[in-house]
Amino acid sequence: MATEAADADADAYDQFLQKVKRINNVEGAAGILGWDQEVMMPEGGTPARSQQRSALSAISHDLLTDDEMADLLADLESQDLDDEQRAVVREVRRKHERATSVPTDLVEEISRTTSEALPKWEQAKEEDDFSIFAPTLEKLVELEREYAEHIDPEKDPYEVLFEEYEPYLGIDTAEETLERLRDELVPLIDDVRESDVDLASPFDGTYDADTQEDLARDVLDTLGYDWNRGRLDTAPHPFSSGNQFDARVTTRFDESDPLGALMSTIHEFGHATYTLGLPDEEYGTPLGQSRDLTVHESQSRLWENHVGRSKAFWERFLPELTERFPEAEDLTVDDLYEAVNEVYEDNLIRVEADELTYHMHIVVRFEIEKQLIRGEIDVEDVPELWNDKYEEYLGIRPDSDAEGCLQDIHWSHGSFGYFPTYSLGSVLAAQLYATAEEDIDDLDERVAAGDFEPLHDWLTENVHQHGARYTTDDLIERATGESFTADYFLDHVESKFSELYDLDG
Numbered sequence: 001m002a003t004e005a006a007d008a009d010a011d012a013y014d015q016f017l018q019k020v021k022r023i024n025n026v027e028g029a030a031g032i033l034g035w036d037q038e039v040m041m042p043e044g045g046t047p048a049r050s051q052q053r054s055a056l057s058a059i060s061h062d063l064l065t066d067d068e069m070a071d072l073l074a075d076l077e078s079q080d081l082d083d084e085q086r087a088v089v090r091e092v093r094r095k096h097e098r099a100t101s102v103p104t105d106l107v108e109e110i111s112r113t114t115s116e117a118l119p120k121w122e123q124a125k126e127e128d129d130f131s132i133f134a135p136t137l138e139k140l141v142e143l144e145r146e147y148a149e150h151i152d153p154e155k156d157p158y159e160v161l162f163e164e165y166e167p168y169l170g171i172d173t174a175e176e177t178l179e180r181l182r183d184e185l186v187p188l189i190d191d192v193r194e195s196d197v198d199l200a201s202p203f204d205g206t207y208d209a210d211t212q213e214d215l216a217r218d219v220l221d222t223l224g225y226d227w228n229r230g231r232l233d234t235a236p237h238p239f240s241s242g243n244q245f246d247a248r249v250t251t252r253f254d255e256s257d258p259l260g261a262l263m264s265t266i267h268e269f270g271h272a273t274y275t276l277g278l279p280d281e282e283y284g285t286p287l288g289q290s291r292d293l294t295v296h297e298s299q300s301r302l303w304e305n306h307v308g309r310s311k312a313f314w315e316r317f318l319p320e321l322t323e324r325f326p327e328a329e330d331l332t333v334d335d336l337y338e339a340v341n342e343v344y345e346d347n348l349i350r351v352e353a354d355e356l357t358y359h360m361h362i363v364v365r366f367e368i369e370k371q372l373i374r375g376e377i378d379v380e381d382v383p384e385l386w387n388d389k390y391e392e393y394l395g396i397r398p399d400s401d402a403e404g405c406l407q408d409i410h411w412s413h414g415s416f417g418y419f420p421t422y423s424l425g426s427v428l429a430a431q432l433y434a435t436a437e438e439d440i441d442d443l444d445e446r447v448a449a450g451d452f453e454p455l456h457d458w459l460t461e462n463v464h465q466h467g468a469r470y471t472t473d474d475l476i477e478r479a480t481g482e483s484f485t486a487d488y489f490l491d492h493v494e495s496k497f498s499e500l501y502d503l504d505g
Contacts, residue, residue, distance in 0.1 A: 013079070016089075022063060043119070062104060073096060087468065088285055091286035092286065110414055117414075140411065141372050165293040168473055174424060182393070205256075232265070243283060244275060247272040247276045274463070294424040301422075308340070311334070313447055313448075341496065347396075348404070366420050369417070369419065439458060
């Protein structure tokens with residue numbers, strides 16, 4: 001009898017797992033359509049693409065919320081599952097409970113509206129006219145409020161949306177962390193701007209985009225990007241997407257700034273190397289998927305800031321840069337280290353921001369989207385409020401919507417609650433890298449030699465291979481021996497920028 005019961009339990013879990021994999025494959029197909037829309041789709045393809053993505057959203061939603069899934073989850077409640085099985089059930093149950101609260105027609109409408117929003121955002125940005133995007137943004141805000149209301153009418157709607165991207169650290173942690181960054185970074189930024197030190201700004205010519213791409217590919221080669229499972233393309237807003245068998249990265253090139261595309265490419269490589277480090281055998285299940293956006297962003301910010309903006313990195317890559325751009329042959333490692341870490345007084349663009357002021361860009365977005373979702377401001381208020389906050393936190397004021405509130409793509413995706421994870425991820429990156437430095441002998445020397453395998457291995461062992469087996473806070477504790485903390489990040493930027501700008505002298 002015991003054997004029969006065990007077999008029945010195994011059958012139920014196997015049925016459940018097959019259904020989970022089917023859902024994830026449908027979502028993966030929708031992801032490829034999204035990648036194509038941003039990278040390769042003809043401009044006129046939006047009407048069909050919006051219907052295709054809407055249909056796939058409805059299918060995955062129906063599979064996740066149908067009676068069969070509910071029955072399987074109920075059956076698994078009483079079964080004797082192992083730790084990995086319990087983790088899979090936990091993750092699927094959380095998604096199931098949220099999804100069952102939301103009508104399928106609303107899911108379809110959100111998907112259709114976000115597909116239609118992308119070209120509106122692109123047109124508004126190109127024509128520098130917020131009014132082109134404003135009606136669509138207003139509709140998206142209303143739809144996302146409705147979505148949050150269905151999930152939990154008693155909870156702050158912004159908190160509900162934030163939990164879509166970071167379900168375990170909590171909105172209180174996000175607010176406390178961002179408030180601490182704002183309070184401690186603004187005085188440091190002021191000190192940097194009052195410093196008499198002028199860092200090297202060696203790039204003042206024109207740098208061919210094709211040659212920049214060749215350099216970006218050189219860097220990806222050396223970092224260890226698996227071209228058999230990935231590709232590099234361009235997009236208006238750099239991003240990465242995919243799974244452990246197909247993890248693609250995009251970047252964009254500015255012919256006046258050869259370092260910008262390089263940092264963007266390294267950032268997206270960090271995302272892709274996390275995705276590629278997920279276990280192949282768990283594809284289609286939560287154990288083969290990333291642990292939400294705080295952890296995902298920690299990987300991109302770790303590679304961008306702690307590797308790509310390090311002096312050791314430029315000891316390795318100065319020869320490649322000067323080979324691709326002979327006009328830069330007189331540059332030194334110190335020149336490049338200073339150039340990639342310069343704090344620009346007039347930088348308005350988040351994805352081009354330095355490691356220090358970047359978080360004020362996030363604070364602005366975080367504060368505004370909270371007010372939007374909570375109904376404290378109207379969509380028409382966004383451009384002026386945006387500009388006011390930039391002036392307050394960064395001492396600069398955008399002259400246009402394109403370099404102000406239209407610069408980011410996220411709201412056209414309906415991604416409200418996403419932005420805080422950029423700062424949370426940066427904070428976690430510092431915590432992880434500090435632990436890696438303790439565990440890996442001579443990490444700086446290895447980076448300078450182009451030996452990135454030990455860092456890859458450490459991240460795979462402590463982060464990537466676990467997928468979503470652990471909650472965010474548990475994963476951080478296991479990887480670093482501590483709870484999530486901003487201490488390491490604040491120590492890192494205080495030390496780095498005090499030395500660069502001679503703040504102690």
